Amino acid sequence: MQRKMPDFKQTKAQLRQELLKVRRSLESKDIERYSQLMGRHLFSWLDYQQANRVMIYLSTPDEPGTDDMIRHALQHGKTVCVPMMRAEYGLMDSAIIHDLADLQPGRLGIRSPKPERTTILAPAKIDLAIIPGVAFDIAGGRLGMGAGYYDRFLSLAGQAVFLGMAWRFQIKPTLPQDTHDVKMHYLLTEDGILTCRGGKM
Ligand SMILES: Nc1nc2c(c(=O)[nH]1)N(C=O)[C@@H](CNc1ccc(C(=O)N[C@@H](CCC(=O)O)C(=O)O)cc1)CN2
Numbered sequence: 001m002q003r004k005m006p007d008f009k010q011t012k013a014q015l016r017q018e019l020l021k022v023r024r025s026l027e028s029k030d031i032e033r034y035s036q037l038m039g040r041h042l043f044s045w046l047d048y049q050q051a052n053r054v055m056i057y058l059s060t061p062d063e064p065g066t067d068d069m070i071r072h073a074l075q076h077g078k079t080v081c082v083p084m085m086r087a088e089y090g091l092m093d094s095a096i097i098h099d100l101a102d103l104q105p106g107r108l109g110i111r112s113p114k115p116e117r118t119t120i121l122a123p124a125k126i127d128l129a130i131i132p133g134v135a136f137d138i139a140g141g142r143l144g145m146g147a148g149y150y151d152r153f154l155s156l157a158g159q160a161v162f163l164g165m166a167w168r169f170q171i172k173p174t175l176p177q178d179t180h181d182v183k184m185h186y187l188l189t190e191d192g193i194l195t196c197r198g199g200k201m
């Protein structure tokens, strides 16, 4: 007999599986087009324009692409940092990069900064964090890959505006939430930027 997960965890796991299946079925030309639109929404947003230190996730092929955002932020003189997973599962740092060439293939199919090319930025110094998700809800709730990397990390980034970034179909009215789940202030999709209920104004 299969061991039963608690209901809550099971609901999250099931939802994660369903949404990832849809995400992985997207066509690359749509991914490219929608990612470009998302870039345009971001670049014209005041919170982005005013941010000096920006943390941007390193996209996998089925996620909204962030390479153009990284290039744009670097060209505009911002300090850009990216997630660097530690050897201990569930823990990560933010590493400053100067170029997309500072990256290499990493664990879990996610690119990672080359350690010799990067320095760590304290999470408390980040102004804006652009965060991936498997799903978000309109109150800012987030469902991630299920390892708790971002929940742990963002609890240390108290200064930052949290911008969740996902395809429109990943935004749900409500998601199951744990007490440790960190809430997004805004969501970015191909349709634009949405302010989360109870988020920073
Ligand atoms: N681009 C990106 N970077 C990110 C995240 C993310 O969602 N997207 N994360 C968000 O928190 C963290 C990584 N979290 C992850 C946790 C588990 C799995 C995972 O189990 N993946 C595979 C197994 C892959 C393998 O073992 O090779 C799976 O989907 O089955 C992936 C990422 C930090 N960096």
Ligand SMILES: Nc1ncnc2c1ncn2[C@@H]1O[C@H](COP(=O)(O)OP(=O)(O)OP(=O)(O)O)[C@@H](O)[C@H]1O
Pocket (backbone or CB within 6 Å): 012, 090, 142, 143, 144, 145, 146, 147, 148, 149, 150, 151, 152, 155, 178, 180, 181
């Ligand atoms: N701040 C935290 N402190 C301690 N444990 C945590 C914290 N955040 C998450 N966890 C634990 O990590 C595991 C995964 O959490 P959860 O399902 O919320 O991950 P997620 O948000 O989907 O993943 P990720 O952030 O990697 O995308 C859970 O067992 C959870 O209890």
